[in-house]
Amino acid sequence: MTHAHLSRRALLAAGGAALAAPAALRAQTAWPTAPVRVILPYAPGGPTDVIARLLCDTLSQRLPQRFVVENRTGAGGNIGASAVAKARPDGTTFLFTNTGHAVNRALYARLDYDPAKDLTPVTIVAESPMVLLVPNSSPAKTLAEFVARVRAKPGEYSYGSTGTGGALQLVSLLITRAAGLKMEEVPYRGSAPAAQDLISGRLEMLYDAGATAFPLATAGQARALAVSSAQRSTVMPDVPTVAEAGFPEATFSVWQGLLAPAGTPQPILERLQAEVAAVLAEGSLRARLVELGAERIIANKPDEARAYINAEMARWERVLREAGARPQ
Numbered sequence: 126m127t128h129a130h131l132s133r134r135a136l137l138a139a140g141g142a143a144l145a146a147p148a149a150l151r152a153q154t155a156w157p158t159a160p161v162r163v164i165l166p167y168a169p170g171g172p173t174d175v176i177a178r179l180l181c182d183t184l185s186q187r188l189p190q191r192f193v194v195e196n197r198t199g200a201g202g203n204i205g206a207s208a209v210a211k212a213r214p215d216g217t218t219f220l221f222t223n224t225g226h227a228v229n230r231a232l233y234a235r236l237d238y239d240p241a242k243d244l245t246p247v248t249i250v251a252e253s254p255m256v257l258l259v260p261n262s263s264p265a266k267t268l269a270e271f272v273a274r275v276r277a278k279p280g281e282y283s284y285g286s287t288g289t290g291g292a293l294q295l296v297s298l299l300i301t302r303a304a305g306l307k308m309e310e311v312p313y314r315g316s317a318p319a320a321q322d323l324i325s326g327r328l329e330m331l332y333d334a335g336a337t338a339f340p341l342a343t344a345g346q347a348r349a350l351a352v353s354s355a356q357r358s359t360v361m362p363d364v365p366t367v368a369e370a371g372f373p374e375a376t377f378s379v380w381q382g383l384l385a386p387a388g389t390p391q392p393i394l395e396r397l398q399a400e401v402a403a404v405l406a407e408g409s410l411r412a413r414l415v416e417l418g419a420e421r422i423i424a425n426k427p428d429e430a431r432a433y434i435n436a437e438m439a440r441w442e443r444v445l446r447e448a449g450a451r452p453q
Contacts, residue, residue, distance in 0.1 A: 156393050157190040162218045163383075164195050166205025167225075171315075172253065172336045172417055176381050177221040179413060180250065183404045194221070201290045203229055203236060210243035214388035219397070220244060223381045224292055227437035231445045232290045234452035241438060244384040246430035248398040250405070251419035252378035254354035255296045256338035256364070258347040262326045268350045268370040272304045275329070279307035282329035285319030288312040289453075293319070295441070296332045296353050296377045298448055300367065303375040323347055334379060335360065336418030353377040359420060380437070381419065382430060394427045 161184075165177050174196070181192035197205035202225045212218035220226075230240050238244075257268065265271035275282050284301075286294040293316060301308055308330070313319040316333050323331040324346050331338075332353070339360045342349035349364045355376050357366055367375040383401065385394060402424035404410055411422060425433065 156216050156396055157188060159217050160190050161192045161216070162195050163192055163221050164197050164205045164209050164218065165221050166197055166199075166202035167223075168198050169196050172334055172379075172419075173221070173223045173381050175417055176250065176414060176419055179410060180221075180401065180404065183407075183410050184400060187400060187404060201225060201229060201232065203233060203238075206240065206244065207236070207238045209384065209386055210238035212386045214386040214390075216385075216389060216393040216397075218386060219247065220384040221381065222384065224295065224379050224437065225290055226382075226384075227434060228290045228295065228441040228445065230438060231442040232450065232452060241435070243387050245387050245389060245394065245427070246434050247383040247385055247394050247427055248401050249380050249382040249423045249425050249430050249433050250401065251414055251423055252354070252380050252421040253418040254335045254352045254358050254378060254420060255292065255332050256335055256342065256349050256358075256361075257300065257351045257353070257367070258320075258323060258331045258333060258338055258341060258349055259329065260323050260326045261346070261348055263329065263348065265350065266348070268365070268367070268372075271330070271350055272306065275306045275308060276304075280309065283309040283311045283327075284330040284332065285316070285323060285328050286310050286312050287315060287319070292334065292379045293332055295444075296375075297330070298444065299353075299375040299377055300332065300372060302444075302448065303367075303372040320347075334418055335420070336416075339418070354421070356421075359415070360418075378421070380423075380433075382434070391427070398424070398427055398430075 163177060163181050165174055167173055178194050181194050184192045197208055202222060206220055209218055209220040226240060259265055259271060265274050284297050286297055316337055319331050320341060322328045341347045349361060351367045351370050352358050352364050353367055405422050405424045
């Protein structure tokens with residue numbers, strides 16, 4: 126066979142391989158070809174909403190299509206999550222959510238979607254610490270002193286939360302169970318009114334997100350006794366972790382992450398994760414997220430994000446079951 130025949134055969138083989146390239150691979154190179162909706166299942170203005178908008182604004186500048194945040198609130202985040210679970214898996218609809226996603230299956234008996242099967246993780250964006258605050262009027266200067274004070278009068282002191290399944294309730298549940306505390310839960314519509322009651326001394330404890338708790342502590346309006354994360358915060362490095370204070374089982378971080386409808390082509394998931402990782406590596410956005418309390422940037426790959434969320438679901442289902450919580 127001549128060299129010309131070999132070349133012609135090689136060219137034909139190459140052309141055939143190109144024609145047979147998976148549609149998903151072509152989708153990766155072309156995506157996004159239409160505006161992308163990022164549904165946020167919580168109200169505007171909170172830390173998760175702000176982080177989502179900053180990330181989407183940056184992606185809109187980087188990619189050829191706009192990333193538009195759409196708030197779909199209600200039912201503990203399930204209305205927005207359900208909308209994404211039922212959306213076409215074509216890379217035009219994603220969910221930006223947080224730790225609350227991992228507890229919904231344990232809290233709600235009747236969901237019209239399966240959080241584990243109908244949504245597929247793209248990436249965990251970041252983790253944020255929670256901060257255990259007491260009023261300045263409290264005699265407790267350390268977590269050990271606070272625990273001793275509450276143990277001495279079981280049921281007499283109260284803590285603020287934002288209701289069932291919220292991060293404030295979950296982290297408070299962890300510390301009260303770990304330390305054997307009996308406290309009254311007082312639910313609020315948001316952490317801001319709870320903070321006002323803490324400052325005035327009507328609450329004995331508020332375990333709030335770092336983005337709103339650290340400013341209270343640094344301004345001298347409340348006292349920070351511990352942070353929930355595995356490492357100390359860079360914002361207030363003198364405040365110990367709950368593990369250092371003797372309660373490692375109460376370690377907790379609020380996470381924010383991106384998920385897609387199940388069936389979204391893997392190359393699209395991988396492309397979006399790579400773009401998120403790239404923008405989070407940039408100094409300006411990273412610094413802004415740290416200011417908002419998202420101190421640990423993760424941006425992991427889709428399979429790592431899936432393992433992360435599965436572990437979170439298993440953890441919270443166990444904790445809530447042991448606490449006697451029953452699906453509503």
